[in-house]
Amino acid sequence: MKKYTITVNGVAYDVTVEEGTSSAVQSAPKAAAPAPAAAPAAPAPAAAPAGTQGSVEVTSPMPGKILAVKKNPGDAVKAGDPILVLEAMKMENDIVAPQDGTVASVNVSVGDSVESGAVLATLN
Known part of the structure; x- marks a missing residue:
């Protein structure tokens, strides 16, 4: 196993990687990531009339x-x-x-x- 510290968008993560296997990778954030600002909900686009949808x-x-x-x-x-x-x-x-x-x-x-x-x- 190898241990790495990876920083993504200013948040550091400790990652342990097993070599030679396809098992799951474990990771744990060092600090809580800041919550992203909620984007306003977009109105649903008008659906096409029935029977006109393609495959x-x-x-x-x-x-x-x-x-x-x-x-x-x-x-x-x-x-x-x-x-x-x-x-x-x-x-x-x-x-x-x-x-x-x-x-x-x-x-x-x-x-x-x-x-x-x-x-x-x-x-x-």
């Missing part, structure tokens, strides 16, 4: 704000085509189609705040 979900990889909607329901997309633009940490991130298909629904609007994992659009 492939395009989800948000991080919390942020929708800056642009580049594709509309019915538009054909190829894998890697941008569907939306998400602003996170003052950077613009293209949210792209994971595969070829047709946009079935767009579940957000420009200006909406979204959480990580939120379904932004669906494809068929």
Whole structure:
């Protein structure tokens, strides 16, 4: 076993690592981490009408704000085509189609705040 002290965001952690096994890693914080400020709850995006949801979900990889909607329901997309633009940490991130298909629904609007994992659009 090896012991390490790792500092993450100013909080030191003592970590014990077993070598050569796939057993669990034990860690204990040296000091209590400060509680993060609670973010205001974002309103739930309006759901698409029943029957228009696609089988492939395009989800948000991080919390942020929708800056642009580049594709509309019915538009054909190829894998890697941008569907939306998400602003996170003052950077613009293209949210792209994971595969070829047709946009079935767009579940957000420009200006909406979204959480990580939120379904932004669906494809068929």
